[in-house]
Structures are given as C-alpha cells and as structure tokens.
Amino acid sequence: MSFLMEKGSPWLQRVVLFARNFFKHPKMLGSLIPSSRFLVNRLLRQVDWRSARVIVEYGPGVGVFTTEILRRMRPDAVLITFETNGDFVDYLRRTVRDERLQLIHGSAGEINTVLAQLGLTHADYIISGIPYSVMPNEVRSTILTESHAALSAQGRFLVYQFSRAALPYLRQVFSTVEVGLEPLNIPPASLFFCRP
Numbered sequence: 001m002s003f004l005m006e007k008g009s010p011w012l013q014r015v016v017l018f019a020r021n022f023f024k025h026p027k028m029l030g031s032l033i034p035s036s037r038f039l040v041n042r043l044l045r046q047v048d049w050r051s052a053r054v055i056v057e058y059g060p061g062v063g064v065f066t067t068e069i070l071r072r073m074r075p076d077a078v079l080i081t082f083e084t085n086g087d088f089v090d091y092l093r094r095t096v097r098d099e100r101l102q103l104i105h106g107s108a109g110e111i112n113t114v115l116a117q118l119g120l121t122h123a124d125y126i127i128s129g130i131p132y133s134v135m136p137n138e139v140r141s142t143i144l145t146e147s148h149a150a151l152s153a154q155g156r157f158l159v160y161q162f163s164r165a166a167l168p169y170l171r172q173v174f175s176t177v178e179v180g181l182e183p184l185n186i187p188p189a190s191l192f193f194c195r196p
C-alpha cells in the first residue's frame with residue numbers, strides 16, 4: 001500500500017489513501033472510493049461560477065471536488081475547505097497548491113469563526129459531503145444551523161449523501177430542499193439542494 005502511495009499515479013495515490021482511510025473510518029467515508037466524476041459534475045452544475053466569490057467545502061477527502069471547484073471558479077474567488085481527517089489534510093497540503101484555497105484542519109461547525117477570521121461576511125455556496133446521518137445529534141444540529149447562518153440570502157447549500165436519512169434534518173433548517181439522485185456513483189448518491 002505505501003509503495004503505491006509513493007510511486008503510483010496521482011489518481012492511484014488518491015484511491016489508495018481514500019481506501020486506507022475507509023478501513024479506519026468506514027462510517028465517516030461511506031465508500032471505499034472517492035466520489036465519481038458524474039457526481040462531481042452533477043453537483044457543481046448547480047453553481048453559478050460567474051457570481052460565486054466565497055465557496056466552502058465540507059469534507060474534501062482526497063480532493064475530487066476541491067480540484068474541480070478550483071478549476072471552475074473565478075480567479076478572485078476563495079475556496080475554504082473543512083476536513084477533520086489529518087491524513088487528508090496533509091495530502092491536500094502537499095498536492096493542491098492554489099492561492100485561492102484555504103485548507104482548514106477542523107470541523108464544518110467552525111464555519112462562521114473561520115469566515116470572520118478571514119474577513120468574510122458570508123458564503124455564496126457550501127458544498128457538503130460529510131455524513132449527517134452518522135454524527136451525534138448535537139454536532140449535526142450545530143453544523144446545519146451554522147451553515148444556514150453563514151449563507152448569503154441567495155446562497156445555496158449543496159449536499160450529497162449515501163442515504164436520504166439527512167432529509168428531515170435539512171428540512172428543519174432550510175426553507176426549500178430540492179431532492180435528486182446520482183446513480184452513477186458507488187454507492188449511488190442522494191442530492192439535496194437547499195436554500196436558506
């Protein structure tokens with residue numbers, strides 16, 4: 001495994017690192033492999049890239065969304081990622097170099113503290129891949145209310161999950177939640193597009 005991590009292609013390195021962490025934290029990752037390009041494209045189609053200036057990502061993992069967000073976003077936009085897994089944070093620090101990226105080794109619940117530290121008043125989009133159905137109620141509730149508070153009036157909270165269990169919690173906090181499915185992912189992903 002460690003030979004593949006050092007000598008394999010960037011794609012293989014990502015897959016090996018992700019799989020290794022799946023065996024350590026199966027519930028947190030929910031899948032043996034990172035999200036598919038079909039899921040990434042389906043979700044990122046929701047973003048208006050011309051206007052988005054502050055984008056937040058929860059749970060970047062090995063960065064399959066992160067690198068694509070950086071590729072699509074404006075030169076003057078910022079991307080702030082929150083990741084609790086130190087292996088993933090180290091990997092992203094080593095492999096993704098972009099001045100527009102702020103990698104935070106911490107929980108999504110810290111979003112408003114971090115936005116304030118960066119002198120930002122709101123987020124235009126939050127892209128969220130963290131597993132709401134397996135986290136303690138208090139943690140989930142804090143993350144969802146803090147996310148709602150962080151979004152601009154026109155902002156969107158774009159969520160992908162591997163079950164529909166998060167839907168009632170999202171409906172408690174967000175005024176509208178549009179539900180979708182991306183079957184071309186392992187496992188198929190439920191999508192929830194929320195407005196404050």
Ligand SMILES: C[S@@+](CC[C@H](N)C(=O)[O-])C[C@H]1O[C@@H](n2cnc3c(N)ncnc32)[C@H](O)[C@@H]1O
Binds near residue numbers: 084108
């Ligand atoms: C389902 S994986 C998604 C990984 C990647 N975005 C992808 O699509 O392949 C969920 C990620 O969320 C991270 N995570 C879990 N709880 C978190 C929290 N409270 N704050 C930030 N990240 C968290 C996990 O460490 C893991 O990397």
